[in-house]
Amino acid sequence: MVEPVLEISDLVKNFGALRATDGVTLDLRPGEIHALIGPNGAGKSTLIHQICGTLRQDSGTIRFAGQDIGGLGVAGRARLGLGRTFQVSSLAPEFSALRNVMLAVQAREGTSFRFFKPVMRDGSLIDTAMAMLERVGLTARARIPAAELSHGERRQLEIAMALALRSKAFLLDEPMAGMGPEGSKSLTRFLDALRQEAPILLVEHDMDAVFALADRISVLVYGRIIATGTVEEIRRDPAVRTAYLGDHV
Numbered sequence: 001m002v003e004p005v006l007e008i009s010d011l012v013k014n015f016g017a018l019r020a021t022d023g024v025t026l027d028l029r030p031g032e033i034h035a036l037i038g039p040n041g042a043g044k045s046t047l048i049h050q051i052c053g054t055l056r057q058d059s060g061t062i063r064f065a066g067q068d069i070g071g072l073g074v075a076g077r078a079r080l081g082l083g084r085t086f087q088v089s090s091l092a093p094e095f096s097a098l099r100n101v102m103l104a105v106q107a108r109e110g111t112s113f114r115f116f117k118p119v120m121r122d123g124s125l126i127d128t129a130m131a132m133l134e135r136v137g138l139t140a141r142a143r144i145p146a147a148e149l150s151h152g153e154r155r156q157l158e159i160a161m162a163l164a165l166r167s168k169a170f171l172l173d174e175p176m177a178g179m180g181p182e183g184s185k186s187l188t189r190f191l192d193a194l195r196q197e198a199p200i201l202l203v204e205h206d207m208d209a210v211f212a213l214a215d216r217i218s219v220l221v222y223g224r225i226i227a228t229g230t231v232e233e234i235r236r237d238p239a240v241r242t243a244y245l246g247d248h249v
């Protein structure tokens, strides 16, 4: 079998008396979109935060690109190629789309964030960043401050930044949230192509997008994975229908 890019084993996270992650085991394989679905409060965001390092697990292991990343912080994991976009955006809102991507390119190359001026004069950095913006369809918006971009455009910008970091896996937390039907459709097409770049762990409530994109789906309920399978397997699973899908199938 092909080696997974990301391997989570028996992960546990408690918030006081609440077990938000209850023995989660899942993996992400090269080239796939693995969707993580489940009701509100099931623990999806908590899991993503433990993978990217903003929360530490109480027990269990997370292996990424062949190594145990449990001891690394957010920056160390990002340097290894863990690319993420969040429900709450991590963009610098006052900077242009182009400058945000340039900072990501710079971070990949290990240059300090402080030297903005020389960076803006570096033609090759601009070219690299513009190429990323072109990939996500934001060329015409390159000089617009991130704060003035639409919600959908900000999501595309975050993906351009993840591309700039040469991510080996993408963690996407509800990328469709707040998008209109057109935005969702075009983001779905984009994510479909993005999986060739790196596999995607996709947390998403939009079931049209999940069913269109996912190679595998895991269903999280009360911090536990109750089923993992293909779209058809998950649609048919009686426990999943009872716990979550109901009318969605």
Ligand SMILES: Nc1ncnc2c1ncn2[C@@H]1O[C@H](COP(=O)(O)OP(=O)(O)OP(=O)(O)O)[C@@H](O)[C@H]1O
Binding pocket: 015, 018, 020, 038, 039, 040, 041, 042, 043, 044, 045, 046, 047
């Ligand atoms: N920092 C925290 N302290 C205490 N409880 C928390 C904390 N973060 C999350 N929780 C609780 O952990 C559980 C899982 O929350 P989480 O946000 O991970 O769920 P989710 O599946 O992402 O939900 P949604 O689909 O609404 O985003 C919830 O009961 C939530 O109230």
